Amino acid sequence: MAEPAPAVSSDTLRFPDKLYEGYVFDLDGTIYLGDELLPGVKRLILELRERGKKVIFLSNNPTKDPEMYSEKLTKLGLPTPKEETVNTVVTMTQWLLQNHPDATVFPIAEEPLKNALRDAGIKMSENPEEIDIVIASYDRTFEYRKLQIAFDAIWFHKRAMLVTTNPDRYCPFPGGRGEPDAAAIVAAIEACTGAKCEVNVGKPDPIMLKTIMDMIGLDAKDCVMTGDRLYTEIRMALDAGMPSAVVFTGETTPEMLEAETDENKPEYVLDRIDRLIPQQIWEELGWTEDDE
């Protein structure tokens, strides 16, 4: 298990006093750090599932299949079905099915997104004369040929719109390095075409949560989004009308939260994630902060 976060003064913290119907979670810094589950994660998720609550784990990364996240969580000791993991492969596919089911798309993407689009029956093409939507994503096989196809479809044939899976500039790696992410591909296409990317289906755009609410059949107000970053998952929840909780196990510190204006703050502030379970239920279950 990871080291517990340092003690946070109790007047900063605000815990929910009721259960919600659905729980949406960021992964890194919220559920795990590196290869360790954070304190309280396992018993929280098991308890929520036991009570019939909907649990969804979110990621912006479109280079992985949702299965890969369930495998990682399962390997860390939290067996998780793939239906509980949603990344931008899932939200892009769902967004297209809901809004442009008959469009012909050109995904600048790795295999997981292309496979999902194929499985969903979405038409794909590399012919600029028939492309309606260019999807720019985190694609480590990006090359000049793909840029030319996007350029021809958007600028020369004046027919395609530009959308993206996620707005991240780079994907951080443990140890401080990283990789150029989808924003770099979007910028290359915008630079040569003069077009603007019209849709983003990843955090912090509320489209991501709206797409998930459509998939699971719940209202945003009946769910709570929990994450460690104010400007991604908390921003998205505020914009989608979903209650939210920041947890101090990742990026955000109590000082960073205090520096924010009220309209950027979440309803709930947690030092450990199992505080999503109301105090009364902690007492019924005999939970203490010493065990996990």
Ligand SMILES: [Mg+2]
């Ligand atoms: Mg995070």
